[in-house]
Amino acid sequence: MCVPSIEEAYSLRVPKRDGEKAIKLVSKMGLFNKELKIESKGEYLHIPLIWKPLPDEIEEIRRILKYFRIYVRNFQRRRKAPRRAFEVAAEKLPPHLLASFPRSMDIIGEVAVVEIPSELEKYKRVVGESILESHKRVHTVLAKASAVSGVKRLREYEIIAGLGETETVHREHGCVYHLDVRKVYFSPRLSYEHKRIASQVREGETVIDMFAGIGSFSILIAKMHNRVKIYAIDINPDAVKYLKRNIVANGVLDKVTPLLGDAGEIIRRSLRETADRIIMNLPEKALEYVKVACEAIRPEGGIIHFYSFNGGQDPIDEAEEMLRRAIAEAGRRLSHVLSARRVREVAPGRWQVVVDASVD
Numbered sequence: 451m452c453v454p455s456i457e458e459a460y461s462l463r464v465p466k467r468d469g470e471k472a473i474k475l476v477s478k479m480g481l482f483n484k485e486l487k488i489e490s491k492g493e494y495l496h497i498p499l500i501w502k503p504l505p506d507e508i509e510e511i512r513r514i515l516k517y518f519r520i521y522v523r524n525f526q527r528r529r530k531a532p533r534r535a536f537e538v539a540a541e542k543l544p545p546h547l548l549a550s551f552p553r554s555m556d557i558i559g560e561v562a563v564v565e566i567p568s569e570l571e572k573y574k575r576v577v578g579e580s581i582l583e584s585h586k587r588v589h590t591v592l593a594k595a596s597a598v599s600g601v602k603r604l605r606e607y608e609i610i611a612g613l614g615e616t617e618t619v620h621r622e623h624g625c626v627y628h629l630d631v632r633k634v635y636f637s638p639r640l641s642y643e644h645k646r647i648a649s650q651v652r653e654g655e656t657v658i659d660m661f662a663g664i665g666s667f668s669i670l671i672a673k674m675h676n677r678v679k680i681y682a683i684d685i686n687p688d689a690v691k692y693l694k695r696n697i698v699a700n701g702v703l704d705k706v707t708p709l710l711g712d713a714g715e716i717i718r719r720s721l722r723e724t725a726d727r728i729i730m731n732l733p734e735k736a737l738e739y740v741k742v743a744c745e746a747i748r749p750e751g752g753i754i755h756f757y758s759f760n761g762g763q764d765p766i767d768e769a770e771e772m773l774r775r776a777i778a779e780a781g782r783r784l785s786h787v788l789s790a791r792r793v794r795e796v797a798p799g800r801w802q803v804v805v806d807a808s809v810d
């Protein structure tokens with residue numbers, strides 16, 4: 451297949467003087483399309499984006515940049531870009547199936563995770579091999595074989611190419627995470643959220659990460675701040691095994707305490723009235739744990755980062771209302787919504803939402 455050297459993409463146009471700031475920002479937000487060249491024209495820089503920013507992403511950009519415009523324009527591909535997986539696959543797939551080639555995948559360390567559409571089922575090996583060929587660091591390609599489910603929030607996978615080794619090391623925001631993709635929950639799509647929350651923590655705080663997984667919030671918070679105490683809880687023994695390993699690997703033994711068990715039981719047993727901040731990243735069940743989170747917050751108040759799945763006319767409104775009611779039922783008061791945003795679309799019309807709320 452002939453690879454076009456020009457491609458249409460969303461562009462963030464900024465005055466040249468804001469160029470560096472803007473590139474840093476879109477990189478941090480995971481929006482920067484590194485396969486296309488940044489263009490310089492007159493007094494402006496045009497930065498290629500992966501997708502059209504969501505309303506709250508635009509808000510985030512507006513907080514940092516005074517002058518900008520977002521619109522679609524043509525960009526040149528980077529000449530040295532390696533062949534993309536679908537370009538490799540194009541040589542082996544029937545042409546009518548090329549449009550079904552997965553548009554995105556998650557890369558976790560050396561493992562790629564992809565969703566195979568039913569029409570490509572017969573060709574999943576071709577998909578896997580193409581990904582291996584185009585991503586030199588990837589040694590194993592997994593196809594999603596179920597939805598995320600169960601208490602441990604795991605899914606099943608089928609190995610479609612490579613070594614079949616699912617234990618790997620992933621890097622995010624300067625931290626290293628050892629994990630086994632099959633045994634613990636981890637999503638690189640939460641990278642921006644991990645950084646966003648960690649940046650809000652202040653020196654001296656005690657934080658409870660109720661559903662900590664392998665430590666992607668807890669460890670980053672510990673790395674970014676000198677005087678913090680974090681209790682990282684998870685019910686999955688494998689998650690806590692990797693959490694402990696990651697605490698050592700990132701040199702934060704003195705700041706993060708790993709705890710295995712049900713967050714509700716652990717808090718009621720030993721962490722009542724201790725926390726300045728609580729992270730509740732278990733969207734399908736966080737609501738059930740708001741009462742115990744309120745018990746964990748200091749009597750003088752604190753902050754809750756509440757994740758949930760919402761739909762309807764206004765998913766953010768729905769999440770805020772759920773949280774406000776649950777906090778009131780727990781005998782406390784949601785005093786302010788500090789911020790609220792859609793994290794990602796999990797099904798058509800259904801969103802993972804986060805509400806950052808202060809409680810008194």
Ligand SMILES: C[S@@+](CC[C@H](N)C(=O)[O-])C[C@H]1O[C@@H](n2cnc3c(N)ncnc32)[C@H](O)[C@@H]1O
Nearest residue numbers: 601602635661662663666684685686712713731
């Ligand atoms: C969506 S994952 C979040 C992982 C992590 N916070 C992150 O950002 O990668 C939810 C985690 O909660 C854990 N979990 C589920 N129920 C729990 C409970 N009752 N108490 C503590 N952890 C629980 C699961 O094992 C899983 O690792």
